Amino acid sequence: MNEITITRNNHLIDPTLSIWGWEISVYLFLGGLVAGMMILSGYFLYRERHKQFITSCTVVPLIGIVLLSVGMFALFLDLEHKLYTWRMYTTFQPTSPMSWGAWILLLVYPAMFAMLLIKVPGFIPKKFTLLFKWSEYINNNKRVLQSIGIANMVVGSGLGIYTGVLLSSYGARPLWNSSILGILFLVSGLSTASALVHMIAKDKEESRLLARADNLFILFELLILGLFIINLLSSTQAHINAVKIILTGPYAAGFWVFVVGLGLVVPLLIQSLAVSHRIKHTAVAPILVIVGGLLLRFVIVNAGLLSHWTKVIGLE
Amino acid sequence: MARFGMVIDTKKCVGCMDCVVACKTENNVPEGLNRDWIVQDVKGTYPTLNMQIRTERCNHCDNPPCVYCCPCGASHIHELGGVVLVYHDKCSGCKACMAACPYDARFIHPDGYANKCTFCIHRVENGMDPACVSVCPTHCMYFGDLDDPNSELNKLLNSRKHRALITEAGTKPQIFYLD
Numbered sequence: 001m002n003e004i005t006i007t008r009n010n011h012l013i014d015p016t017l018s019i020w021g022w023e024i025s026v027y028l029f030l031g032g033l034v035a036g037m038m039i040l041s042g043y044f045l046y047r048e049r050h051k052q053f054i055t056s057c058t059v060v061p062l063i064g065i066v067l068l069s070v071g072m073f074a075l076f077l078d079l080e081h082k083l084y085t086w087r088m089y090t091t092f093q094p095t096s097p098m099s100w101g102a103w104i105l106l107l108v109y110p111a112m113f114a115m116l117l118i119k120v121p122g123f124i125p126k127k128f129t130l131l132f133k134w135s136e137y138i139n140n141n142k143r144v145l146q147s148i149g150i151a152n153m154v155v156g157s158g159l160g161i162y163t164g165v166l167l168s169s170y171g172a173r174p175l176w177n178s179s180i181l182g183i184l185f186l187v188s189g190l191s192t193a194s195a196l197v198h199m200i201a202k203d204k205e206e207s208r209l210l211a212r213a214d215n216l217f218i219l220f221e222l223l224i225l226g227l228f229i230i231n232l233l234s235s236t237q238a239h240i241n242a243v244k245i246i247l248t249g250p251y252a253a254g255f256w257v258f259v260v261g262l263g264l265v266v267p268l269l270i271q272s273l274a275v276s277h278r279i280k281h282t283a284v285a286p287i288l289v290i291v292g293g294l295l296l297r298f299v300i301v302n303a304g305l306l307s308h309w310t311k312v313i314g315l316e
Numbered sequence: 317m318a319r320f321g322m323v324i325d326t327k328k329c330v331g332c333m334d335c336v337v338a339c340k341t342e343n344n345v346p347e348g349l350n351r352d353w354i355v356q357d358v359k360g361t362y363p364t365l366n367m368q369i370r371t372e373r374c375n376h377c378d379n380p381p382c383v384y385c386c387p388c389g390a391s392h393i394h395e396l397g398g399v400v401l402v403y404h405d406k407c408s409g410c411k412a413c414m415a416a417c418p419y420d421a422r423f424i425h426p427d428g429y430a431n432k433c434t435f436c437i438h439r440v441e442n443g444m445d446p447a448c449v450s451v452c453p454t455h456c457m458y459f460g461d462l463d464d465p466n467s468e469l470n471k472l473l474n475s476r477k478h479r480a481l482i483t484e485a486g487t488k489p490q491i492f493y494l495d
Contacts, residue, residue: 001360008420009348010420080410080429096385171381172416
């Protein structure tokens with residue numbers, strides 16, 4: 001037996017680390033979702049399908065800007081020294097994934113804004129003639145259109161991967177100690193973005209294509225989740241204890257029932273039947289995928305905070 | 317170049333918490349928060365028990381993840397003795413350093429910035445020991461330069477069995493405990 005008594009009782013630290021609440025999980029989810037949206041719309045634009053896939057290339061960037069702003073506001077709410085937020089933009093720290101993220105976020109807005117100019121949103125008054133001139137210029141230049149598509153894919157990938165690397169860089173928290181997390185969050189972002197566009201697209205071909213794509217992304221995500229678990233299970237005792245938090249410990253129900261079951265397997269089954277025309281497409285599967293993506297972030301963030309090199313409270 | 321560190325003799329520490337009180341007084345550490353603390357580590361089953369008492373704090377690691385992960389450049393390594401410090405006016409309170417520290421040595425000051433043990437750098441610069449070391453009634457704590465082969469620290473480390481905490485996390489902690 002090993003009994004440890006500690007006189008420290010610091011806020012957010014004891015008895016278990018609780019530095020990040022819902023704000024970070026929501027931000028990581030929205031960041032991944034927006035990253036997925038940028039890659040999808042960027043790809044369609046690059047393949048010059050933007051005239052047919054109107055939702056992906058004109059509506060999605062607008063939703064993306066709104067969702068990312070909501071995410072960044074959540075992130076801002078989490079900061080403890082809010083008046084000094086600007087300090088992130090007075091320096092670039094190459095060893096800090098959070099610094100990379102702060103600067104990537106600054107590239108995301110112009111990339112999505114450029115995409116938005118393909119068809120200037122209806123609510124913009126005609127007096128902003130410059131926007132309409134830019135829009136005309138972009139639409140008349142194939143090279144520019146494709147470059148915007150590539151920029152969205154590149155920046156989107158950076159955003160999606162960074163949300164995972166942000167966590168995996170903290171060596172002190174064994175559950176996050178896997179670089180697979182970057183790819184896991186990117187694929188989860190692509191999957192939730194496909195689900196969202198599938199749900200809102202008016203064009204039937206666009207909607208169905210994204211349902212098929214989402215099935216592939218979900219399959220890939222299941223594979224990566226499996227690799228993530230194998231990665232940690234085959235590592236040190238601290239990593240094995242950490243992954244047990246989600247496999248059999250306090251977050252097992254959340255992980256197996258909501259993330260894997262209702263968030264991935266069930267919507268995959270529903271969408272597979274819908275894609276093969278055995279049942280109708282409904283909003284059920286995409287909503288499950290989107291909620292599952294959000295809960296994936298909640299489970300990984302909270303279980304990761306619980307994981308530690310020497311002690312894991314609640315595991316025994 | 318000096319490399320400041322500490323050696324703590326767990327055979328002498330009685331867990332009186334004088335170091336904790338001295339730190340709070342010297343550094344005006346706000347109520348309910350601690351830069352250093354006491355750990356009682358009991359191993360075995362009655363009646364074959366073994367208890368170690370030790371005082372813990374930031375390990376001022378040589379490979380400090382809290383410095384590497386800071387997006388603002390607020391967490392930094394001080395030029396004197398490699399002490400890990402935080403510029404309060406650069407910190408955004410993102411708590412990345414708290415996630416990165418395997419020792420959970422940092423906390424958020426009520427004013428919003430990350431806070432931790434400074435090895436009482438303001439005293440050390442003036443030739444004094446850190447407050448916790450200077451008040452210890454059993455003289456179980458030793459502060460000095462690990463780079464100096466003739467320092468009291470190195471004499472103890474060369475002659476006694478010792479260990480550092482959570483070395484498997486790879487941060488190269490600079491506080492050593494004599495067993």
